[in-house]
Amino acid sequence: RYEKGWLFVALLFIVGLVATVVYGAVVAGVDMVGDRGGALANPQDPTESPDFRDPGVYCNDDRSSCDVYVLARRFFFQPGTAQPIRVPAGSNVTFHLTSPDVLHGFEVVGTNVNVMAVPGQSAVFSVTFDDTGEYDVVCNEYCGSGHHTMEGRIEVV
Ligand code: CUA
Structure with missing residues (x-):
């Protein structure tokens, strides 16, 4: 007697999941291209690696593409928390x-x-933000006492 009910619940759940994925893709126009990362020379100190020596946003002259180097650390994003990650709309941001x-x-x-x-x-992924706007960045892995305060911001300009 309950089987139909459960089936319905399961169906709802699946539809919800798909809707969430589609919503995320449509709203932000985000395309993720991933898995081009790799091991760092010195895991204890990423800033010894040339990539992370000076974390921040680096765009080419016509701003069609940018590289953003971010350190996620207890309990802030660098950049992201003290200053927002500012990238151009429509730019291919890696x-x-x-x-x-x-x-x-x-x-x-x-x-x-x-x-x-x-x-x-180093996790490497590409995102294109189609429209201007602001996005909150949150840490979703428990990382210690300040986990819940670990937030940042992306400004698409
Ligand atoms: Cu960083 Cu939770």
Whole structure:
């Protein structure tokens, strides 16, 4: 007697899941291209690696593409928290993400961007933000006492 009910619930769940994925892709116009990362020379200190020596946003002259080097660390994003990550709309933005301490998350709220920052590893993924706007970035891996305060911001200009 209950089978139909459960089937319905399961169906609802699946539809919800698909809707979430589609919503994320449509709303932000985000395309993720991933898995081009790799191991860092010195896991204890990513800033010894040339990529992460000076974390920040680096765009080419016509701003059609940018590289963003981000350290996720207890308990902030660098850049992202103290100053926003500012990127141009329509630009092909390649993020390079790592952590100098423990596992963190890098979730761009309202999009399908949700990547782990793994100590000693560089996670590389590309995102195009079609429209101007602001996005919150949150850490979604428990990383210690300040986990719930670990937030950042992306400004698409
Ligand atoms: Cu960083 Cu939770």
